[in-house]
Amino acid sequence: MIPIALPILDGEEGEAARRTVLSGWLSQGPQVAAFEHEFAALVGASYACAVSNCTAALHLALRAIGVGPGDEVVTASHSFIASANSIRYCGATPVFVDIDPSTYNLDPERVAEAITERTRAILVVHQMGMPCDLAALKALADRHQISLIEDAACAAGSQIRIDGLWDWIGKPHGQIACFSFHPRKVITTGEGGMMATGSVDLDQKFKLLRQHGMSVPDTVRHGSQQVIFEDYLEVGFNYRMTDMQAAIGRKQLERLTDIVSRRRALAGLYAELLGNIEGLSLPFEPEWARSNWQSYCVRLPDRVDQRAVMQSLLDQGIATRRGIMCAHREVPYAHEKQRHDLCQSELAQDRSILLPIYAQMVEEDQVRVADALKATLRN
Structure with a gap:
């Protein structure tokens, strides 16, 4: 059988996972922090935040920019259902527009027609790893003063030329780019996702929300010589990546x-x-x-x-x-x-x-x- 896809994994990923297991730190910890730093450096983003999957990333991205009930987000119907679902999680309405049949990506002209006074964001999709027309879509978002979120679930390692320069998908052109590390993707952590942004405020918001809204992460509390009591500042989520996943992801990133x-x-x-x-x-x-x-x-x-x-x-x-x-x-x-x-x-x-x-x-x-x-x- 010739499969539709096959992850490329070997003993290096196995050894990275083994070392993490033996370290005693299995949940979100130093491997996650290192994976975030290395991913951000590769794609040219100021910040990266690892999460449990790309659906969680899309949800947090929309939540962090304030999408809520009564808002509309323009996006593609022609995408995995997580794109639309993440909008619904926020109580907002996905407004579906058509694609360019040559690239299977959002048609900027159709997006322009769909923007109304209720539009809070455009959620673009780099379908099957093919970069969408970010230059046109960003100009559209800027003109209407709305946010641009990239569903880059399939696009780790893809590149786009903007203003004469080649950038990795993930270097912030909109507010946030969200990636998947599912086994069908180019690199994998089994499950897992990453959020790349140029905003320190958004990055801090992601890292608060992914861990139940906890004011002090457990990594800080465990490393402190003083007793620290955490607070829970708002309703958050359990969207953390494990250190075992991140250890595998770091090896995958090298490949x-x-x-x-x-x-x-x-x-x-x-x-x-x-x-x-x-x-x-x-x-x-x-x-x-x-x-x-x-x-x-x-x-x-x-x-x-x-x-x-x-x-x-x-x-x-x-x-x-x-x-x-x-x-x-x-x-x-x-x-x-x-x-x-x-x-x-x-x-x-x-x-x-x-x-x-x-x-x-x-x-x-x-x-x-x-x-x-x-x-x-x-x-």
Whole structure:
């Protein structure tokens, strides 16, 4: 079986976890602090805050900028449902707008049409690791004096050129960028997330809220020679990352540049192998973007049954996934009347499939995938 994805882990991660277990400090502690520092330094952010997962990161990001009941947040329906759910957690309303069909990312023109006096923020998504048009979206947010939050769940290691310079996704262009370390992502801690920001006030807010609103972290209390009584300053959450996860994450972070380089080479080979299939649309990378290729998404020719193609490939030992889901089609959101046309989002879900891609993949595997897809489409 050729899997859809495969984390790259070996004895280094195992040894890092073992040392942490033997240290006796298992929950949020020195490994988390080190992981935050190293992540911020890599992406060019002033601050980073590790949390239990990217959904928690998105929730804290919106909460920290003051999103609440009565507010609206413009975002993509064409994203994992956590993007929309994080808005609902705050009591606010997600306003779904359509995507650019070439990049699967938010169309800035559609975002502009959706902004009202109730709009508190734009939640952009770097879909499948492909950077969205941050320059246009940031200008839009600045013009309307609203916040810009990046759902960068898939985008660790991706880069974008702004004002002639290449920046890592995570260097603050909006207020906050939120990352995932789920096993389907380019680097993993099993579960886990990270928030990058240029604001010390926001970073302090994240670190307060992720630990129950506790005024003094347990790391400080345990290291103090004086008795310290903590206070609980507001209703917070248990969104902490463990030191075991962070120890693994630090090793994964060391691999990130090499992993992304390998994945970019794999995407290049796929383009060669699949480029001559009539009617098959391949991913588009704008000249100002460098994707980490967290996923490789192709759009099937017209009148081809998505499920039948996926089943045929599975029967041949090749795992795929359908196009990215649309939240507005799911039960929690389906009853709401949508204000904006979402036809491109729906087509992307219904007509696209994700092909296997992971750093350990070899050319023989890619040729097998390409030949199987060609044969399936012929039939």
